[in-house]
Amino acid sequence: MRPSGTTAVRERLGGPLAAVRPPGRYQVVQSLKAAAAAALAWALTGWWLAAPMALMAPWAAVALVQGTVYRSLRSAVELLAMMGAGTLLAAGAAALTGDTMTAMLIALPLTVLLGNWAPVGEQGLYAPTTALFVLAYGTYSLPAVGHRLLETGVGAVVGIAVNALVLPPVHSLQVRTLACALPRSCSQLLHDLSEGVVEEYDEARAERWHRAAGELPGRLSDLRAARGRASESFRFNPGHRLRRSTSSPSTDWDGVWALVANRLLTLTLTLWETASEHRGLPRPPDPPLRALGALFAAASEVCARNAAVMERGPDDACLQERAGHLAEARRALADAKEYLHAPGPDAGASLGSLVAGCQALLDDLTPGEDGSALPAAVRTGRT
Template structure:
């Protein structure tokens, strides 16, 4: 279990402050001794983005108003709390499930319960509950929009840097492992690690959606400093690299499995393959540095050198395809074809990194 980060801590404190402010306003301005609806709405509307707070406010107000009116109407008709509950709860639960309001649908039946618990169903009392809800909604939106309004683009860059980092780590493990007598279990771990890369890409795409949404109706994002942010081309590139690693590790697993007929390549060819993988891992590590720190001539030079080193090692490894032992050519050829495609994917754009030139854009953090 991870400790909460800065974002979770800030949003939690904002929600608590919004609830306290809403309670104080309704208690002082409306003189409500149990102004529960206001802080409840305020907490619910300190959302992950300002846009989401505004959108959720409409849905929440509709559900809470419906729950209030249905509960008050049922109580007025029956004159009994239990009977009113038996009438109002099925209707409000059905409304919450049927209406296209997502998680906000839960507020219809829970509001009905709170209204019935108040025990006051007169028209002024119902109006009071609705006014408390509106005050809480305004306070929640205002606190979320004014006090450190959430912006998620920094998370995008963090996840974007994680892609080359994870690829570099896996390539290093492969480089160190193929020269040893790797077994089926170890090769299976490599393949599972490669299979986790698409999940990281999915997280990045989800973070992009949050980042884009967090700029909508956000009054504070223009005051944040601008930093380079990768375009969608970055995702496509590392999706391709991830697919190469998935194929590569699958082939290694098949060569290590006793249930497969694919033979293990000879030791000398695996030594050259190890050099290819090690150099490719250094290229990925350089891309991570470039994404974190921006263009740097020295880092670009090192990247180009590592890529040249990988190509030379690949050429040496391909020489083993013409040697004796035709039964191992299929497995070695498959591994080298994956490496060739991997290095082609890592060919630099005009800026020297794997990100094609002219496709980067500026984001805010």
């Protein structure tokens, strides 16, 4: 029985629709603030000032409800410069030619070039679009130009004020969320390795491990970017002390997991090469692989406990569990070292590479004396 047309369409759209996530609280709040700023700017210029082109004010207000108060202030300077330039160039071209089409042919190339050339980022688009609006309305007298510049300024002030005074955005929570996600991702990968190396893993499976390890540096980059947004969100923010914020780990935390990510990249690459038919590096024997599987399982638990320490703080029970798993991992490493002198130089080379990587991994995961997740490698600056 063939599916109906409605069912077929639903099946085709099921994947893309499932990937669409509902907007978060931050998106909803910022959208409502932008709408409120636009309405307030329209009311001030359209009703109170009786401006002839009240569109400029709400347009500027919406554009300046940015992700941080600092970004609103910085963007305001750029936006006012671009909208002012677009207004003046359009009015000048129209006054010079007396024809709207000819004025467009003069003003638009200049404003597009200005927007692309000036170091104003996305705000450069407002120069040509403002010129189009000015020419579309068709009033180019000096009072009209002054009104448009005034409307733009009012909209900018309203947008900045609403963003700064109504739930000003603070992004510290995202830093903590991403910082906790790093050890969880490492824990999951190590868990997969612990199950896979004791089985007859093939090249495709080993490649998936290496690809998963290759995603970790990208998550570190996301964490560093989130730190930048969090730091920026406190600049010129009059209400950040009234907003709920969360303490974030130090940047040394990033260094720990940068080291761990590099170890996992090396380990998974070696495993991939031992599974590849195109490489001359043979798979290590089963007994040392079982020892490495136990090591990966214990290291996975160490990473999971590190995530718990970051979320809840270093309670004694969690720290004892982490120390126990770390000791278990070192015992498994000692067991794997017993097979380093096994027959076959190639097999010894592949096992030696894995053992060296695992020993470095455990050193990276060894906590500091204060119970934190900062190993001696980070405290002494070793990379």
